Amino acid sequence: MKTLHLTNTQPDIDIASAILRDGGLVAMPTETVYGLAANALDSEAVRRIFEAKGRPMDNPLIVHVADYADIERLRLVSEIPEKATLLAQAFWPGPLTIIMPKGDVIPDEVSAGLSTVAIRIPSHPDAQNLLKTSGLALAAPSANTSGKPSPTTAQHVIDDMEGRIEAVIDGGSCSVGVESTVITLATEPPRILRPGLITREEIEAVIGAIEVDHAVLHQLENNEKASSPGMKYKHYAPRTRVVLLRGSDARYITYMNRLYARDPHIAALCYDEDKPQLDMPCITIGGMDDEKAQAQALFDALRAVDDMKDVHTVYAHCPEATGVGMALYNRLIRAAAFEVIDLPEKRIIGLTGQTGAGKSEAAKLLSESGFPVVSADEAARLAVSDSEVKAMLCAAFGDVLLPDGSLNRQLVAKIAFSTPENTETLNHITHPKIREIMLKQARECEHDTVIFDASQLFEAYEDLFCCRIVGILADPTLRKERIMRRDGLNREEAERRMSAQLSERFFIDHCDDILYNNGSADAFLNDVRQYAERWCADERKI
Ligand code: TXA
Ligand code: MG
Numbered sequence: 158m159k160t161l162h163l164t165n166t167q168p169d170i171d172i173a174s175a176i177l178r179d180g181g182l183v184a185m186p187t188e189t190v191y192g193l194a195a196n197a198l199d200s201e202a203v204r205r206i207f208e209a210k211g212r213p214m215d216n217p218l219i220v221h222v223a224d225y226a227d228i229e230r231l232r233l234v235s236e237i238p239e240k241a242t243l244l245a246q247a248f249w250p251g252p253l254t255i256i257m258p259k260g261d262v263i264p265d266e267v268s269a270g271l272s273t274v275a276i277r278i279p280s281h282p283d284a285q286n287l288l289k290t291s292g293l294a295l296a297a298p299s300a301n302t303s304g305k306p307s308p309t310t311a312q313h314v315i316d317d318m319e320g321r322i323e324a325v326i327d328g329g330s331c332s333v334g335v336e337s338t339v340i341t342l343a344t345e346p347p348r349i350l351r352p353g354l355i356t357r358e359e360i361e362a363v364i365g366a367i368e369v370d371h372a373v374l375h376q377l378e379n380n381e382k383a384s385s386p387g388m389k390y391k392h393y394a395p396r397t398r399v400v401l402l403r404g405s406d407a408r409y410i411t412y413m414n415r416l417y418a419r420d421p422h423i424a425a426l427c428y429d430e431d432k433p434q435l436d437m438p439c440i441t442i443g444g445m446d447d448e449k450a451q452a453q454a455l456f457d458a459l460r461a462v463d464d465m466k467d468v469h470t471v472y473a474h475c476p477e478a479t480g481v482g483m484a485l486y487n488r489l490i491r492a493a494a495f496e497v498i499d500l501p502e503k504r505i506i507g508l509t510g511q512t513g514a515g516k517s518e519a520a521k522l523l524s525e526s527g528f529p530v531v532s533a534d535e536a537a538r539l540a541v542s543d544s545e546v547k548a549m550l551c552a553a554f555g556d557v558l559l560p561d562g563s564l565n566r567q568l569v570a571k572i573a574f575s576t577p578e579n580t581e582t583l584n585h586i587t588h589p590k591i592r593e594i595m596l597k598q599a600r601e602c603e604h605d606t607v608i609f610d611a612s613q614l615f616e617a618y619e620d621l622f623c624c625r626i627v628g629i630l631a632d633p634t635l636r637k638e639r640i641m642r643r644d645g646l647n648r649e650e651a652e653r654r655m656s657a658q659l660s661e662r663f664f665i666d667h668c669d670d671i672l673y674n675n676g677s678a679d680a681f682l683n684d685v686r687q688y689a690e691r692w693c694a695d696e697r698k699i
Contacts (some may be wrong), residue, residue, distance in 0.1 A: 158320055158321065158323070159167070159320070160315070160318065160322055160323065160325060161176075161323060161324035162311070162319070162325060163325065163326045163327065164284075164323050164326070164327055165182075165186070165283040165326055165327065165328045165374050165642065169324070169326065169607060170287055171287050171290060172324070173185070173287055173290075173326055174287060174290040174293075174326055176323045177194060177196055177202075178196065178291060178293065178548075180195070180196065180199055180201055180202040181195070181202070181322075181323035181324070182194065182206060182209060182312070182321075182323055182324075183195075183296075183323060183326065184308075184314045184318060184322060184325040184590055185284050185287050185297065185328070186281055186282045186284060186311070186326060186327070186328030186329065186331060186358050186650070187279040187281045187297075187330060187331065188222075188251070188252055188279060188280050188284075188332050189279070189331060189333045189334070189353065189354075189454065190251045190299045190300070190307040190331050190333075190334070190335070191299065191300040191308040191310075191311065191313065191314045191325075191331065192295075192299060193206055193210060193297055193299070193300035193318070193322065193466065194221070194287070194296070195261070195296055195297070196293045196294075196295065196296075197221075197233075197264075197267055197293070198231075198294060199264075200264035200265070200266045200267075202608065203264055203266040206218065206297075207266070209318060209321040209322050210301070210303045211302055211303045212298065212303040213303070213386075214266070214269065215270070215386050216269060216298075216386045216387050217267060217268050217271055217274075217275065217386060218267050218275070218296040218298050218385075218450070219254050219275040219277050219296070219297060219298065219339075220263070220267060220274055220275065220285055220295070220296050221276075221277050221278070221279055221284065221294065221295045221296075221297050222276065222278055222294050223278070223285055223288035223289045224278060225249065225278065227294065228276060231260075231262065231294050232260040232261070232277060233260050233263060233274060233294060234257040234259060234260050234274060235257075235258045235260050236257070236258050237257065238257060238342045238345060240342055240364045241255050241257055241342055243364050243366060244360070244363060245278075246339070247304035247359075247363045248284070248355055248359075248363075249278040249280075250278040251278070251279075251280045251355065252277075252279075252280075252333050252337040252338060252353050252354045252355055253337055253340065253353070253355045253360075254275050254277040254337045254338065254340070255275070255276055255277070255342060256274070256276075256339065256340065256341035256350070257273060257274060257343070257626065258274075258343070259272060259273055260271060260274070266528040267296050270445030271623050272343075272414065273341065273343050276341065277337055281328065281331075282327075282328075282587070283326060283328040285388050287300065287326070300314045300318060300322075300325075301313070301314075301317050302317045302318075304392060304393075304394055304456075305393070305394070305460075306393045306395070306456040306460050307335075307456050308338055308396075308456070309330055309331040309334050309456045309457055310329070310330050310457070311326070311329075313456070313457070313460060321410050328678065331453075332453065332496060333353070333354045333452060333453065333485045334453035334454065334455055334456060334457075335353055335452045335455060335456070335485070336351065336353055337351075337353045337355075338351065338352055338355040338356075338360070339353070339385060340367065341384065341385075344368075344384075346365075346367050346387055347360075347364065347367045348367060348368040348369070348370050349367060349369045349370060349373060350370050350372075350373070350384055350385035350388070351373065351385060351388070351487065352369070352373055352483040353433060354449070354452060354484065356480050356483070357369060357483065358480065358564040366453055369483070370384050370385070370388075372384065372385070372388040373388075373483070373487050374422055374478055374483070374486065374497040375492070392488075392689045393459060393488050393489075393491050393492040394491070394492050394494065395459055395462040395463045395471070395492065396463050397462045397465070397469065397471055398470045398471070398496075399426070399459075399462065399472075399489070399492045399493040399496075400472050400473070400493055400496045400497070400498060401473050401489055401490060401493045401496065401497040401498070402472050402473065402474060402475055402497075403475040403497055403499050403500060404475075404499065404500025405500070405502060405690065406428075406430070406431065406445070406474075406623075408500035408501070409427070409474050409500065410431060411621075411623075412500055413425055413437065413472060414435065414437075414438075414473075415620055415621045415623075415667075416472075416621055417435075417437040418666075418667060419615075419667070421437075421467075422437065422469045422470070423437055423468065423472060424437055424438045424440065424462075424465050424470075424471045424472075425437055425438070425439040425440070425471070425472055425473075425558055426439075426440050426442065426458055426459075426462065426471050426473035426474070427439055427440075427442070427446050427473070428441065428442065428443065428445040428451075429439060429441050429443060430444065430446070431445075431474060438465060440458045440461050440471070441454075441458075442454040442455055442458050448476070448480060448481035448482050448485065451476065451481075452481055452484060455485060455488060455489070456488075459488075459492055459574040459653060465674075469491060473489055473493065475497065487495050500622065503599050503602065503605060503606065503607050504605055504607070504625075505602065505606075505607050505608075505609055505622050505623045505624060506606060506607070506608045506609065506624065506625045506626070506627065506689070506692050506693065507608075507611065507614045507623035507626035507627065507668075508523075508530075508609060508610050508611070508614075508627055509611055509612060509613075509614035509615070509620075509663065509664070510612070510628050510629030510630060510664065511629070511630060511631070511636060511655070511658055511659055512612065512635055512636065512640055512650075512655060513635070513637065513639040514629045514630050514631040514674055515629050515631060515639075515681055516610070516629040517610075518678070519629055519672075519681075520532065520547065520610035520687040522682050522685055522686065523610075523656060523685065523686075523689050524610075526686065528689050528693055529602045529604045529606070529607045529608065530607075530608045530610050531595050531598045531599055531607055531608065531609050531610065532610045532611075533595060533610060533611035533613065533614070533617070533619070534610075536591045536594040536595045537591050539594050540568065540587050540590040540591045540594055542563065542564070543590055545590075546586060550564065550569060550583075553582050553583075553586060554572045554573070554579070554634070555572075555584075557569050557572070569583070584613075584616060584617070588613075588616065588618070591617055592619050595609060595611070595619060596622060599622075604693075606692065606693040608689065608693070609623060614626065615659060615663070616659075617659075620667070625670070625692055626667070627668060627669070627670045627672060627688060628664035628665070628667075628668035628672070629671075629672050629674055630631040630661055630664055630672070630673055630674070631673060631674040631675055635675060636655065639657065640655070641656065670688065672684050672685060672688060
């Protein structure tokens with residue numbers, strides 16, 4: 158099929174109307190996103206919408222009309238609840254969809270067999286013109302391939318739908334950029350099923366208290382039923398992995414720049430203000446405080462993600478889920494398949510270094526002097542008593558439990574350190590849990606500043622949460638002697654252990670500060686104390 162590219166002039170709108178009256182499909186601009194329209198009362202035409210989009214048949218469509226009188230005239234609903242009238246006066250025409258008891262004329266394809274129907278009066282002049290010219294009620298979901306970000310330009314529609322629909326009307330970029338707020342009046346109190354530009358607060362000012370459906374901000378459990386079928390499907394997802402980072406601007410910037418220093422295949426989806434501070438490629442979605450601009454830019458940004466070269470993951474700066482931010486959050490968290498990383502607000506100081514350099518002595522001194530120290534070794538001990546971790550270790554290394562169900566740590570160490578692959582497997586299983594425990598302890602700490610004592614700070618990606626990282630280094634000959642003495646190793650064993658670690662160069666490149674421990678123990682510990690006082694004792698914001 159050849160898809161006609163139409164303008165929004167009257168002769169072209171006339172062509173589009175004729176196509177719709179003939180049972181064809183036309184993509185039309187609305188103020189929110191482009192919709193894929195068909196005659197809502199023609200079940201054959203509606204069925205073709207599902208085919209063109211690859212949309213599951215159990216996901217109902219929104220019926221669009223030109224004005225309020227059409228709802229009764231066309232008998233689209235069996236009853237107009239009083240609250241619908243109030244909402245209509247306040248917000249129609251505009252980006253609000255109201256779910257009401259359906260009229261008999263609504264085909265099952267539109268309502269997906271539900272007893273309700275979703276109605277919206279769009280404000281976009283081209284949508285209005287098409288509705289009026291055709292005289293039809295138009296069923297129209299967003300005009301994207303099911304699962305992809307909704308289209309906010311005619312080009313987005315063409316990218317997804319060329320050759321599958323009769324026509325697309327180019328009405329420029331959509332001004333709102335995210336789909337309408339969907340509210341159901343079938344429950345009491347009424348409930349938001351999908352957030353949009355019209356916020357919960359604005360609606361409550363008109364009809365009183367409403368609820369926000371659990372699935373708006375959370376992932377549905379396997380056995381949970383969706384109030385709005387659309388919410389159970391994967392949505393808005395680029396092919397590239399998207400992860401949300403939830404935290405302040407400063408923590409976001411730190412996390413991103415530290416990660417990029419080690420992995421050049423990441424990118425940022427961020428606010429305008431973040432960009433100058435970030436080292437990696439960025440897609441911006443507008444000013445930090447301009448949620449409307451962010452909403453307008455969001456879907457175009459999500460589509461642009463897949464155009465980035467050599468990028469495997471995009472980390473998005475997570476918006477606050479209030480006001481219009483709720484709509485942004487709702488779309489982004491689905492684009493991220495609910496993968497969210499929380500960045501603690503605490504100032505975390507990373508203390509790391511090469512084996513035998515003196516990190517443990519430094520940590521011991523700091524802990525004894527009353528600084529809050531979170532130990533990775535201690536977190537590791539807790540991690541391996543976690544039942545999930547134990548199960549994963551058994552799956553990887555065979556039965557490594559003692560008769561009392563605890564981990565046979567000697568056996569695990571023996572297997573894990575026998576080959577580099579096994580070591581990696583062990584780390585892959587334990588590091589996330591260790592990191593989680595350390596971050597939890599940091600969050601629960603009463604101090605503003607916390608020290609992470611971790612020899613594998615970088616390997617376990619704990620460094621990404623650190624505002625400041627100090628590396629303890631020492632001359633290799635000194636280190637070798639120290640570990641031979643301390644752990645009773647021969648020269649060869651000591652050398653093997655040293656060479657298994659990150660290089661001195663790595664520490665110099667990735668730490669913010671380096672302390673050398675090549676002289677007297679007293680002088681070194683004095684340096685450590687001064688360092689900690691400098692970053693922990695004052696209220697300096699880092
Ligand atoms: O802004 C918009 O609403 C755009 C433009 C084109 O108007 N349309 C749109 O449609 O986003 P669609 O189909 O992509 O999303 C409609 C949402 C889906 O999540 C669907 O499950 C829900 O509304 N929905 C429709 N009828 C429903 C009903 N009777 N009960 C519960 N949810 C319903
Ligand atoms: Mg959609």
